[in-house]
Amino acid sequence: MNESATGDAHEVRGDAGPAAGAAGRAGREMAPVAAGAGDGTRAVRAGLPEPAKYEPTLPGPVFAAHYHLPGEPTGPYTYGRDENPTWTLLERAVGELEAPGQDGIETLVFASGMAAISAVLFSQLRAGDVCVLPDDGYQALPLVRAQLEAYGIEVRTAPTGGDAQLDVLDGAKLLWIETPSNPGLDVCDIRRLAEAAHARGALVAVDNTLATPLGQRPLELGADFAVASGTKQLTGHGDILLGYVVGRDPETMAAVRRWRKIVGAIPGPMEAWLAHRSIATLQMRVDRQSATALAVAEALRERPEVTGLRYPGLPDDPAHKVAARQMRRYGCVVSFTLPTRARADRFLDALRLVDDATSFGGVRSTAERRGRWGGDAVPEGFIRLSVGAEDPEDLVADVLRALDASAA
Numbered sequence: 018m019n020e021s022a023t024g025d026a027h028e029v030r031g032d033a034g035p036a037a038g039a040a041g042r043a044g045r046e047m048a049p050v051a052a053g054a055g056d057g058t059r060a061v062r063a064g065l066p067e068p069a070k071y072e073p074t075l076p077g078p079v080f081a082a083h084y085h086l087p088g089e090p091t092g093p094y095t096y097g098r099d100e101n102p103t104w105t106l107l108e109r110a111v112g113e114l115e116a117p118g119q120d121g122i123e124t125l126v127f128a129s130g131m132a133a134i135s136a137v138l139f140s141q142l143r144a145g146d147v148c149v150l151p152d153d154g155y156q157a158l159p160l161v162r163a164q165l166e167a168y169g170i171e172v173r174t175a176p177t178g179g180d181a182q183l184d185v186l187d188g189a190k191l192l193w194i195e196t197p198s199n200p201g202l203d204v205c206d207i208r209r210l211a212e213a214a215h216a217r218g219a220l221v222a223v224d225n226t227l228a229t230p231l232g233q234r235p236l237e238l239g240a241d242f243a244v245a246s247g248t249k250q251l252t253g254h255g256d257i258l259l260g261y262v263v264g265r266d267p268e269t270m271a272a273v274r275r276w277r278k279i280v281g282a283i284p285g286p287m288e289a290w291l292a293h294r295s296i297a298t299l300q301m302r303v304d305r306q307s308a309t310a311l312a313v314a315e316a317l318r319e320r321p322e323v324t325g326l327r328y329p330g331l332p333d334d335p336a337h338k339v340a341a342r343q344m345r346r347y348g349c350v351v352s353f354t355l356p357t358r359a360r361a362d363r364f365l366d367a368l369r370l371v372d373d374a375t376s377f378g379g380v381r382s383t384a385e386r387r388g389r390w391g392g393d394a395v396p397e398g399f400i401r402l403s404v405g406a407e408d409p410e411d412l413v414a415d416v417l418r419a420l421d422a423s424a425a
């Protein structure tokens with residue numbers, strides 16, 4: 018048969034037929050979307066293997082504790098704690114979003130955001146090292162601090178706002194940045210902090226959870242690691258936990274990889290596949306959610322009972338100027354304070370389109386009184402509202418109605 022007469026270019030590619038094994042499927046690398054492509058284009062194609070006849074666009078999850086491995090035990094796929102083809106595709110996708118067009122980038126996925134954070138900190142720091150953390154970051158950071166200190170690592174903290182971490186950098190081995198910070202939504206200047214840290218020989222990691230890679234790209238701003246919880250807006254449906262680390266230096270990333278192997282904090286193949294599937298809609302979700310978050314913030318700004326309103330996308334927000342320099346989208350979280358704890362509870366009760374639940378970034382709006390957890394330094398009436406993909410008019414109306422209903 019004359020193959021070219023079939024007109025099917027895929028058929029003559031050789032090794033990529035339906036019989037290709039798991040390793041083969043992930044190994045069929047497709048050229049990443051050009052660095053200049055739009056975010057939506059990149060999101061729908063990120064990490065996909067080269068098309069092959071009779072194969073799905075995004076291969077399904079590979080469930081394997083071990084792989085056929087006769088002879089010398091060389092990779093890429095040997096044992097399920099070390100590597101998995103479904104991770105490989107997801108890692109490529111995340112890498113293409115966090116560092117489009119950059120060569121030599123390595124991405125590792127983890128079971129959760131905390132697994133990714135711990136992997137960087139505990140693989141890079143030794144007893145006697147100094148680590149700088151934010152004092153207003155994710156609520157588990159104080160637990161991390163206690164563990165680092167138990168291992169003989171000195172931990173210094175400073176607020177995110179005003180680039181205050183600059184003042185405690187001397188002698189540091191690693192600077193940990195979280196911007197925008199959760200839940201206070203303060204922002205610091207990543208480039209400025211990274212330059213100051215590098216001048217002192219320190220590594221720089223940025224928690225990019227709230228911004229997502231479509232909101233901000235820490236590696237381009239000078240960071241050594243972009244780290245995030247994929248549990249939030251990256252996957253966006255509130256149904257999986259995931260984390261990732263993206264880095265540019267093979268040696269430091271080898272230590273992060275080794276840590277993942279030692280601790281075994283690996284994502285299940287199903288979670289990894291769901292995450293990859295969800296990333297296809299990332300640009301649509303992030304654009305919709307940030308536009309609606311701005312509309313909600315603008316509506317809240319008009320209300321006398323609302324104080325401490327924060328949204329980095331609001332032109333008069335204290336963080337807006339620095340945020341506008343380094344962010345391309347401002348996220349889906351709005352925070353504000355109601356006069357009392359009781360008022361805040363009544364407000365949350367009165368909402369119909371917003372679930373009273375923790376976490377953020379999902380397609381369904383959620384809100385909570387953050388003070389109920391303890392740990393965050395926030396007033397009793399502090400609300401963290403995560404804006405979902407509902408119609409903006411419906412959501413704004415629901416929030417305003419709930420504010421009215423909670424007044425009495």
Ligand SMILES: *Cc1c(COP(=O)(O)O)cnc(C)c1O
Binds near residue numbers: 132
């Ligand atoms: C949720 C969150 C984490 C932790 O992520 P998990 O997936 O819950 O482990 C870390 N950093 C920030 C900023 C977060 O919001």
